[in-house]
Each structure stands twice: as C-alpha cells, then as structure tokens.
Amino acid sequence: MSYGFETLAIHAGQEPDPRTGAVIPPIFQTSTYAQDAVGAPRLGYEYSRSSNPTRDSLQECLAALEGARHGLTFASGLAAEDTLIRAVCQPGDHVIIPDDAYGGTFRLFAKVAERWGISWSTAGVSNVDDVRGKVTASTKLIWIETPTNPLLNIGDIAALAGIARDAGALLVVDNTFASPYLQQPLALGADVVVHSTTKYIGGHSDVVGGALLLNDDEVANQLRFHQNAMGAVNGPFDAWLTLRGVKTLAVRMERHCDNAEQVARFLVAHPKVTQVYYPGLVEHPGHEVAVKQMRRFGGMISFRTGDPVEAERICNTTKVFTLAESLGGIESLIEHPGKMTHLSAAGSALEVPADLVRLSVGIETIDDLLADLAQALG
Incomplete structure (x- = not known):
C-alpha cells in the first residue's frame, strides 16, 4: 500500500x-x-x-x-x-x-x-x-x-x-x-x-x-x-x-508558502524595492519550470534595493524578522548575503549583489511580517 x-x-x-x-x-x-x-x-x-x-x-x-x-x-x-x-x-x-x-x-x-x-x-x-x-x-x-x-x-x-x-x-x-x-x-x-x-x-x-x-x-x-x-x-x-x-514538514511548508507569496507581492509593489526574486511570481524567468516541477514555490525570497547601504540598514532595522544566517525555521529571518552567508564568494565570479537582501519567511502572523517590512523599508 x-x-x-x-x-x-x-x-x-x-x-x-x-x-x-x-x-x-x-x-x-x-x-x-x-x-x-x-x-x-x-x-x-x-x-x-x-x-x-x-x-x-x-x-x-x-x-x-x-x-x-x-x-x-x-x-x-x-x-x-x-x-x-x-x-x-x-x-x-x-x-x-x-x-x-x-x-x-x-x-x-x-x-x-x-x-x-x-x-x-x-x-x-x-x-x-x-x-x-x-x-x-x-x-x-x-x-x-x-x-x-x-x-x-x-x-x-x-x-x-x-x-x-x-x-x-x-x-x-x-x-x-x-x-x-x-x-x-x-x-x-x-x-x-x-x-x-x-x-x-x-x-x-x-x-x-x-x-x-x-x-x-x-x-x-x-x-x-x-x-x-x-x-x-x-x-x-x-x-x-x-x-x-x-513530522510537521508538510503543514509548515504550506504556511511558509502562504506567507511568502504575500510578502513577495508586498515587495513587488514597494517603491524602494528595485527587484524581487521569487519563483512564484509570474514575471520570474523560471516561473513556468517551477510550476512544472514544484508543488508550490517555497518560503525564500530575495530582493534588491539599488543601494548597498540601504540593504544593510533594512537588515538592521527589522523587529519580527531576526537578523541571522541560515533559513527554513519557523521564525522569519533576514540577512545580507554579501556580508553573511555568501561572504566566501566575495571577489569571485559568484559574488552576489551588494544591495541584495534575503528573507526566510517564517510561519508567524502575516500581518506582523508585512508591518515589520513596511517599517524597515520606511
């Protein structure tokens, strides 16, 4: 069976x-x-x-x-x-x-x-x-x-x-x-x-x-x-x-995806965000392939601000999103990849944009997450 x-x-x-x-x-x-x-x-x-x-x-x-x-x-x-x-x-x-x-x-x-x-x-x-x-x-x-x-x-x-x-x-x-x-x-x-x-x-x-x-x-x-x-x-x-x-992976992933989809839409509409990376967005270049091979689109989002200083300021300003490396936990995390998880790639062909912010969207109340990003983005 x-x-x-x-x-x-x-x-x-x-x-x-x-x-x-x-x-x-x-x-x-x-x-x-x-x-x-x-x-x-x-x-x-x-x-x-x-x-x-x-x-x-x-x-x-x-x-x-x-x-x-x-x-x-x-x-x-x-x-x-x-x-x-x-x-x-x-x-x-x-x-x-x-x-x-x-x-x-x-x-x-x-x-x-x-x-x-x-x-x-x-x-x-x-x-x-x-x-x-x-x-x-x-x-x-x-x-x-x-x-x-x-x-x-x-x-x-x-x-x-x-x-x-x-x-x-x-x-x-x-x-x-x-x-x-x-x-x-x-x-x-x-x-x-x-x-x-x-x-x-x-x-x-x-x-x-x-x-x-x-x-x-x-x-x-x-x-x-x-x-x-x-x-x-x-x-x-x-x-x-x-x-x-x-044991709770399935139910957690559904909530991660629910929250991330709303966060992605919020970021796309925000005037201080210049680019959003999330495969659940129809404008994402890999969206059609993701639809073909994924059940949903996950809890990870990255976005750019156009200004490395502003990217760091946002990371340092959130209150519900915790400034920390790693991802995939029940709590929402924010980080600056260029100076944190991907610092080892600095100066190489794999160096990430200096104005990039990465979010691991957790399973908290979505209104709290959106409010936190709104105040951090200013």
Whole structure:
C-alpha cells in the first residue's frame, strides 16, 4: 500500500518501540553495543559511527519522503556534500556548479576539493545550453540548486538530467530550498539529492544536519563506506530532533508558502524595492519550470534595493524578522548575503549583489511580517 507524504513523514522508519510500545521511537544515546559472541552483533549494531537505530530511522524516513531506496544522514549539509564528492570523484575529475551557488558549496569546491585535484566550472542552472557547454570529457558531477541560493534561479531538473546521462555524469540536486514536500528531484531524473536538514526538514533552528538520498545501489554502497570511514555522522539526539521536525514538514511548508507569496507581492509593489526574486511570481524567468516541477514555490525570497547601504540598514532595522544566517525555521529571518552567508564568494565570479537582501519567511502572523517590512523599508 502506498501512503501520502504526510503519513510517511510521521510513520516511515518510526514504528512504535517494540519493547515498550512508545509511540515516538527512543533516542539510542549509545556509542557501542553488546555483542552475543565475537563477531556476532545484535541486529548488526556494533558502533554508533557505523550505524545507530535513531539515525537509521531518520535515514529511512527521508528516503521515503524523496522516493529513494537509500538515505544517509550526516553531521551537516556540507559534511554530506564532502562525503559525496570524495565517494564518487577522483583527482582529475570535473564538476559543474551553479554560478550563484550557496557560499559554503562554492568554498568546498574552490578551497577544499580543488586542492585535492577536482576542477570545477560554473554555469547558470536556468540555462540548459550553458550547462551543456561546460561539460567536458572528465565531468563527473553536474551539481545544481533549484531554487538557487540566494538568487532563486530555477533549473529544469528533467532537462539537466538528460545532459548528465549523455555525459556519463551524475546529476546532483541540492533540494534544501524546496524541501521534499515541494519538489522530488529523483522522480525527475536526478541521481542524488542533497539536503541541509538544518533547514526546512528540521524546521526549528535547533539542530544541524545533512542528508543524501538516491536510488543507485552501487553509489549508495560507496557512500555508506565513506560515511563510516570519514565519520561525519549526526549523533542520535540530532537525528531524533530532525525526525521530530520532519513530522510537521508538510503543514509548515504550506504556511511558509502562504506567507511568502504575500510578502513577495508586498515587495513587488514597494517603491524602494528595485527587484524581487521569487519563483512564484509570474514575471520570474523560471516561473513556468517551477510550476512544472514544484508543488508550490517555497518560503525564500530575495530582493534588491539599488543601494548597498540601504540593504544593510533594512537588515538592521527589522523587529519580527531576526537578523541571522541560515533559513527554513519557523521564525522569519533576514540577512545580507554579501556580508553573511555568501561572504566566501566575495571577489569571485559568484559574488552576489551588494544591495541584495534575503528573507526566510517564517510561519508567524502575516500581518506582523508585512508591518515589520513596511517599517524597515520606511
């Protein structure tokens, strides 16, 4: 029997505890496990870096939500990304990344993977021809975000999957902004989905984590080996907190989207705002693709003011929107990407506009959010 998204979020990998009947699976806060005999661990559990029942529950749940056969979780989104790179790439391989990638992803490729012998190029994820033109004989990964962070560009996952197949490469989709509730890249042809579970999946700004979801058995085995060998796993309490958060993902995302749509319309009409980036707007260049592959358009909005000083002033003036990095929590956040989340890209081809403001629209009362932006914009 197949189940709906909300049912899977609450039940997949989360059967009541068989010993006590506890409805919520327990936190297995242990580092090691008693064995019945030498080389005979119970249920395969030996050491919690290698496997832990709470982490297994989270991995099973996230795989179900993304329609994947395999799920692996990590200590952070970047830990997941690093494990993927080292599991599938070798020195001499080439990777294509977005030309407006998340600053941490850019830093990982430019400052870490490049020193290990991985070359990389940038391409606009919304420009299929640009991506195709950057493919080389050594391209191993086509790595996209859709929507991108922070400019909310939209990549056509199905079209880019075709390019990756033709090149003998893997299409990796960072699905953090959309969450599995709004978009399921594997069903559109992607090979691997990446999440910072810190964001919408956890949803409460109280736990850091990452995940990789995929269907390929061979690649999954490589990833499991590296997950254990490199050891950047999430602890059982972090896994439990993330499971707690994911149960309400569907209802939270609906409210994030409701609020963000109203905020986007408010910003479009405001005289001090020169440009709004939100794929739910019909004038957004990626709107038609977003309609095709997303359930709704998410809670992330970026906008420009035409003046870097004014952009910083707005960030420093809000009262309900908290000035902070990260995104995807129940509370609304505001930030200046150029000096905060994307500072690592300063001076590079991925540098973001200095007058850009990014909003993570939370689930507060919408009238309070609009009033706060109105007073901050002045």
